[in-house]
Amino acid sequence: MAITKKQKESRAKVEKNKLYSVKEATVLLKEITYTKFDASVDLAVRLGVDPRKANQMVRGVVSLPHGTGKDMKVLALVTPDKEEEARAAGADYVGLDEYLEKIKNGWTDVDVIVTMPAIMGKLGPLGRVLGPRGLMPNPKTGTVTMDVAKAVAEVKAGKIDFKVDKTGIVHAPIGKASFSADKLEENAMELLTTLNKLKPTASKGVYMKSVFMSSTMSPSIAIDVKFA
The missing domain is CATH 3.30.190.20 (Ribosomal protein L1/L10, rRNA-binding domain)
Structure with a gap:
């Protein structure tokens, strides 16, 4: 070339x-x-x-x-009581079952997924979709937490x-x-x-x-x- x-x-x-x-x-x-x-x-x-x-x-x-200079697209997979705080912190997509269904069908148009410990069990079967794209939430990186708002805000700020x-x-x-x-x-x-x-x-x-x-x-x- x-x-x-x-x-x-x-x-x-x-x-x-x-x-x-x-x-x-x-x-x-x-x-x-x-x-x-x-x-x-x-x-x-x-x-x-x-x-x-x-x-x-x-x-x-x-x-x-x-x-990073990039607008990170964040999906918050949360229970209904946490939806409002995830939205307020700047999450682009907020919800649970409808997004689990979309991911199951191959949708991965996000940069980071933030979720709660109680929901990790539902994400296990989606490992084949999320794993290779580096999208599986992980407690070590702060993306599996009860403080969803903090996690979303940090990602948006450049974490x-x-x-x-x-x-x-x-x-x-x-x-x-x-x-x-x-x-x-x-x-x-x-x-x-x-x-x-x-x-x-x-x-x-x-x-x-x-x-x-x-x-x-x-x-x-x-x-x-x-x-x-």
Whole structure:
């Protein structure tokens, strides 16, 4: 596939074999992002863990100080007495049985599902639909809770959950190309600091092996894992 003139220009700006600080990377990223739409900015962090082992699983949540820039669509699966508070907190869809039926038929047009402990039993049979899309609520990420309003509000404000994939990499959004470099830097640092704290005791050797930042269609920028 031939690369465009703009892609060539943006690749030329990224020095090969150079490790950038987070601050340098966010400034450079804004220079090399040429998309006509507001591109998403992501971090890919390769960890020295074996995700097949339960004691080396890395999973967590982080509240990005400036949000992701994406309007997260939230479905609150709740009992009738909780519907009003879920709506007030900003949930896009609120209900129970009708949405369980829709999901059973393949509907998954949401980013996050928040629910209550009592309802988790009803979601079990829908694991085949929700699991592969990362939509299954989980107490560890705060999406199974009695405080539905708080959970919905946090997701709307920029709380994301992340999980190491089977190749040992965590992919997470840290904002949009339209964000200022400072905001991207603060979001990236929040994620990297959170990841650092989650190092499993069973993980030996180098924990953070590599960190790359990129936006939709931009080249990747290698970041110094000491992220100075």
